[in-house]
Amino acid sequence: MNYLELPCYTKTQLKIIDTAEHLFACHGIHSTTLRMITSAAKVNLAAVNYHFGNKEKLIQAVLLRNLIPLNNERQQQLDRVLHEAEIKCQPANTKQILHSFIMPTILFARRNVACKDFMTIVATLMINPNNEFRQLFNSLMTPLLNQLVQALSATLPNISPSTLNLRLQFTIGAMIFSMREIDIPLTDQHLDTDINLLITEITSFASTGMEQP
Amino acid sequence: MNYLELPCYTKTQLKIIDTAEHLFACHGIHSTTLRMITSAAKVNLAAVNYHFGNKEKLIQAVLLRNLIPLNNERQQQLDRVLHEAEIKCQPANTKQILHSFIMPTILFARRNVACKDFMTIVATLMINPNNEFRQLFNSLMTPLLNQLVQALSATLPNISPSTLNLRLQFTIGAMIFSMREIDIPLTDQHLDTDINLLITEITSFASTGMEQP
DNA sequence: GTCTATAGATTGATAGAC
DNA sequence: GTCTATCAATCTATAGAC
Numbered sequence: 001m002n003y004l005e006l007p008c009y010t011k012t013q014l015k016i017i018d019t020a021e022h023l024f025a026c027h028g029i030h031s032t033t034l035r036m037i038t039s040a041a042k043v044n045l046a047a048v049n050y051h052f053g054n055k056e057k058l059i060q061a062v063l064l065r066n067l068i069p070l071n072n073e074r075q076q077q078l079d080r081v082l083h084e085a086e087i088k089c090q091p092a093n094t095k096q097i098l099h100s101f102i103m104p105t106i107l108f109a110r111r112n113v114a115c116k117d118f119m120t121i122v123a124t125l126m127i128n129p130n131n132e133f134r135q136l137f138n139s140l141m142t143p144l145l146n147q148l149v150q151a152l153s154a155t156l157p158n159i160s161p162s163t164l165n166l167r168l169q170f171t172i173g174a175m176i177f178s179m180r181e182i183d184i185p186l187t188d189q190h191l192d193t194d195i196n197l198l199i200t201e202i203t204s205f206a207s208t209g210m211e212q213p
Numbered sequence: 214m215n216y217l218e219l220p221c222y223t224k225t226q227l228k229i230i231d232t233a234e235h236l237f238a239c240h241g242i243h244s245t246t247l248r249m250i251t252s253a254a255k256v257n258l259a260a261v262n263y264h265f266g267n268k269e270k271l272i273q274a275v276l277l278r279n280l281i282p283l284n285n286e287r288q289q290q291l292d293r294v295l296h297e298a299e300i301k302c303q304p305a306n307t308k309q310i311l312h313s314f315i316m317p318t319i320l321f322a323r324r325n326v327a328c329k330d331f332m333t334i335v336a337t338l339m340i341n342p343n344n345e346f347r348q349l350f351n352s353l354m355t356p357l358l359n360q361l362v363q364a365l366s367a368t369l370p371n372i373s374p375s376t377l378n379l380r381l382q383f384t385i386g387a388m389i390f391s392m393r394e395i396d397i398p399l400t401d402q403h404l405d406t407d408i409n410l411l412i413t414e415i416t417s418f419a420s421t422g423m424e425q426p
Numbered sequence: 427g428t429c430t431a432t433a434g435a436t437t438g439a440t441a442g443a444c
Numbered sequence: 445g446t447c448t449a450t451c452a453a454t455c456t457a458t459a460g461a462c
Contacts, residue, residue, distance in 0.1 A: 012445085026343050030244040034438065044447055049439060051445095120340065126390075127336040130239045163414070166406065170387035170418050177339075177386025178379070193379065201376070204425055205383050209418035225427085246455065257429055262457060264427095 003075065004068045004140075007061075013051050015041050018114060021062045025117035028124070029059060029133075059133060066118040067140050073104040074144055082151060091155040095207045099199070101148060102175055102206070106199050109179050116179070123176045156211060164210070171206040178202055216288065217281045217353075220274075226264050228254050231327060234275045238330035241337070242272060242346075272346060279331040280353050286317040287357055295364060304368040308420040312412070314361060315388055315419070319412050322392045329392070336389045369424060377423070384419040391415055 009017065019041035023032040034055060038045045052058040077100035085092035109119045125137050145168070152164045178198060193201075222230065232254035236245040247268060251258045265271040290313035298305035322332045338350050358381070365377045391411060406414075 028241065028243055028341065030241055033436080035436085044445090046440080046447070047445090055438070120342065123340040124337065127333065127340055128241065129333065166391065166411075166414060167418060169390045170415065173386035173388070173390025174383035174422075175386070176390070177382050198379075201379060202383065205380060205422035208421045208425060209387075212417055212421060247457090248455080257427090259429070259458080260427090268456070 003072050006065065006068050009061075009065075010051075012043060012047065013061075016043060016048060016051060016058065017061055017065055020058055021066075021114055021121070022117050024059070024062065025120040029121070056132075060136060062118070062121070063133060063136060063140075066115070067122070067137070070104065070108050071140060071144055073108070074101055077101070077104055078144070078147060078151070092151060094152065094155055094210050095203055097148065097151045097155065098171060098206050098210065099203045101144075102171075102203050103199050105175060106178075106195060106202070110195050119176075119179050123179075126172075126176070152210065158213070159211075167206075167210050170209060171202075174206060175202055216285050219278065219281050222274075222278075223264075225256060225260065226274075229256060229261060229264060229271065230274055230278055233271055234279075234327055234334070235330050237272070237275065238333040242334070269345075273349060275331070275334070276346060276349060276353075279328070280335070280350070283317065283321050284353060284357055286321070287314055288360075290314070290317055291357070291360060291364070305364060307365065307368055307423050308416055310361065310364045310368065311384060311419050311423065312416045314357075315384075315416050316412050318388060319391075319408060319415070323408050332389075332392055336392075339385075339389070365423065371426070372424075380419075380423050383422060384415075387419060388415050 016037065020032070020037045023036055023040065026032075027036075034048050035045060037058075038047055041047075048055065048058055052061060078097070081092045081096045081100045085096075105119075108115050110116070122137070125131050125133055128134070131137075149161055149164055149168060152168070153159075153161050156164065178201075229250060233245065233250045236249055236253065239245075240249075247261050248258060250271075251260055254260075261268065261271055265274060291310070294305045294309045294313045298309075318332075321328050323329070335350070338344050338346055341347070344350075362374055362377055362381060365381070366372075366374050369377065391414075
């Protein structure tokens with residue numbers, strides 16, 4: 001349910017999207033000018049306006065291009081976990097539910113530079129309460145997050161949905177801050193943490209916190 | 214140790230700093246122009262350059278004005294916890310150590326609108342790996358964070374410092390995402406969560422995660 | 427210290443030739 | 445579709461009157 005499809009882009013459009021994504025992550029969306037994008041992508045200055053209409057629609061294209069496949073993968077994992085639990089006639093456990101969200105996210109963030117860049121953009125969007133693209137982002141995230149709270153609520157009926165809601169926020173915050181682009185000023189040792197170990201660490205960290213009385 | 218002092222500002226300078234802080238949080242640092250700041254602060258357009266030199270130094274002033282007292286408070290709490298443990302001749306427990314960092318932060322974030330705004334700015338800085346003010350921010354945070362890892366390491370000798378480091382990142386991420394300005398698109402119920410309950414929730418969530426084998 | 431005026435650079439967007 | 449040229453708006457910063 002809720003699987004969305006991607007628009008189809010030409011080669012030039014993809015070159016612009018790729019370049020914009022990288023520059024948005026490095027310098028922030030608003031500090032990145034159309035001239036920076038078009039010169040780095042080696043296309044004409046007028047190309048962005050010709051292919052996307054304006055700068056805002058280019059930003060939307062960057063969001064959709066990454067978030068639609070990522071959320072489809074998250075949804076697929078959650079569906080699988082819930083389906084397997086249904087077969088066994090018992091609720092999925094906390095770790096499985098959180099893993100269905102954390103695992104695809106970390107795998108995505110570690111896939112390549114472009115994906116890392118996108119996660120930086122997403123994190124920035126989540127932090128800023130007044131961001132102009134927040135509404136689009138929310139509309140893409142809400143269905144999945146609501147399903148997660150609902151699934152957790154079935155597994156942990158003694159914990160109120162609002163508390164689960166709060167702890168899911170903690171979980172997402174922990175996950176976002178675990179990513180390479182976001183390092184607090186400690187040693188950078190962990191940056192090369194084995195990806196499977198990282199997924200296990202976050203999932204365990206969040207699960208024990210989630211199940212607290 | 215490591216207590217820093219604040220510079221002394223005139224009324225006009227404070228008016229500019231207050232206004233800038235709010236606009237930085239609402240629209241981002243780079244999207245906020247000197248005209249937006251000076252017109253909202255009801256001072257002349259030239260006032261920022263006269264009082265602070267340039268835009269960058271104004272941003273630094275906003276950072277220092279908030280981060281110095283906040284970190285002094287965090288340091289004081291950590292010193293107290295470590296001192297009490299020393300008297301009892303046993304290491305401080307995980308919850309106390311994390312509480313010394315989380316409690317002053319959440320109290321600060323809930324103090325007033327200006328403080329909430331500042332936390333949004335800090336979160337944005339932490340997210341962006343290439344931010345030009347990241348170095349200043351890191352230099353202010355590193356001493357305290359190193360002490361936290363050291364204290365946790367004494368309490369949890371079976372867990373490697375790099376793992377504690379990683380879990381401290383999870384903790385900070387969870388804390389940042391718990392704040393009012395940063396809401397994932399779920400119900401907004403939690404936004405008015407009782408402040409003491411919130412501090413307890415985050416501290417417990419992080420402590421159980423931190424102590425995992 | 428405050429203000430106006432303006433310099434000098436950069437921005438997003440578009441018109442029109444090819 | 446691509447390109448050059450350019451517009452109108454906006455930006456930071458400063459000079460100089462008061």
